[in-house]
Amino acid sequence: MKVASFSTLSEVETAIAEVLQGREQFTAAVARGEFHAISVGEFIISHPHVHALYVVKVAESVPGMGKVSARRTLDELGVNYLSPCLSITSVQWETLFAGGQQ
DSSP, X not given: OOOOOOSSHHHXXXXXXXXXXXHHHHHHHHHTTOOOHHHHHHHHHHOGGGTTSBHHHHHHHSTTXXXXXXXXXXXXXXXXXTOBGGGSOXXXXXXXXXXHTO
């Protein structure tokens, strides 16, 4: 993983804003149906700013999946709501997205 160094507080604030914006854009894209289970896993692996995003945030963004059904599906999978997205397997992503399409 690339380590960044910052000289000023402004640089730190800019980097944090970029990470937060990237996460927000990702969950919005999931909500618009632009991602499927396989592409979500691939995206998360290749984009470090999403690694620590809580899986519940993405699960709730899946089209057709509300807060209650997302949490229920995560419970069925044995996944903690606050697990980072990187810790979810491709099979678990497929199950989450299948739950949203029912």
